[in-house]
Amino acid sequence: MILLTFNMMNMEAETKNGIQISNEERLKITEDNTKAILRILDIHDIKATFFVEISIAEKCKNLIKAISGRGHEIAFYNKNSSLQDIEQTKKSMQDFLEKQVRGIRQKDLKLPSEDLKLLEFNYISNIDNANILFPLKRLERNTEIVEEEGISIVPESISPYSQLPYNDFVFQMLPMNYYQNMVFETLKNEEFVLIYLNTWQFTDFKKYKFKIPFYRRLFSGRKMEDKLDALLSWINEKELATSRMKDYIF
Template identity: 25%
Template sequence: MVLLSFDIEEFDMPFEYGKEISFADQISISRAGTIAILDLLDQHEIKATFFCTVTFAENVPDLIERITTTGHELASHGYYHSNFKPEHLLQSKVRLEELSGQAITGYRMARMMPVDEKEIEKAGYTYNTSINPTYLPGRYNNFNISRTHFKKQNVLQIPASVSPVIRFPLFWLSFHNLPLALYKFLAAWTYKKDQYLNIYFHPWEFTDLDQVERFGFPGYVRKNTGLKMIKRMDSLISWMKSRNYQFGTFQEFIGKLSGSNPI
């Protein structure tokens, strides 16, 4: 199963590069990208999981309704994108359930940072997907963690997909920068080995980020964004469908694991 997911959040990434961006722009940019994603998923008639901050959800009630009424899964990405306290785990779950009317069972920490599994369990989540089991200078050093799903503290851990053997990450940055044929090769290798893929992206990738003065992003971040990103994602999904890969939400994936059905 392909677990296609999107971290929908206030677009605060320019702050990491020394740029200012208004809160209104943070919301409007992520809003535009989320609409582009939903349109693409509708076109292909596939379901995905949206990990959402409470801050973003409170500012886009119509999109939260669209996500839930069209059969996608809503999960927690925290209360705020750049501010975390352990109590936010439960608070974000409760608030997102209030806003969506949907049970929130999954969590992904902002920027895939470490999170206390005891606190995840205490907050009542069924699964956590906050691990990128690879090495990325200055960000991750997780070669000692399983590449594939495992249980910890009674919570199912579903790491982001990395290739077998060399653990090359299949996350958003590699999708932007690798030749698409090479990315598809790595995805096919990983899918054949693991029988599923867990790949994640962000709404702002589907907007034009090629404005260095405004956002301050280096070339590897802004490469293939906006319309190019929409076309690449359309190509990836079409290719996966041509290979009869099944798409589903994390909740559906967990249901199949529990029933020991093929994934």
């Protein structure tokens, strides 16, 4: 099973040469990138899970409604929000969507699973920082879903052959043929492959002068759209099964 997920968040990097990009403009970039992703998903009729960063959820309700209306799952991405903020946003979004928000993703700040269970989340998707050093590491960790305090903990997927994680950086940098082979071989040994990308990777960095490392600019923007399109075409061609997170876990 392929679990395709997207982290919907604003680009927070500084800008070059004193150019100003307001918070409103950053949100507009995020929304435009998300719409580009939705178009590609629609073309291939594949459903995904969108992890919306807590701080922007209330600001893009209409887009979130459109994502949910197309059959995709809405979950949350917690960057640095408090439990109270998460609880308030979860209640507001559930009332708005008239659907339960079951999942939450964490990276740098990892809140206790028992606290998230009290907020009625059903699963936690924990991810790590992704940078240029990842290909140099041999990663050894559990890739199976486990139960903790009555909540499912979903780890990152790792290729058992290359030992590369299926994170945003690896997708952006690897040639698509190699990536596809990695997915295919992993599915022979693992029950699922969890793939995650960030909406900001679809930004046109020639147009928007953010100060980011050169390797993060490579294959971004339209090239990311083309890579996603190629992956989804391959998934359908090989008749590989895909699922939203909540459907697979429950």
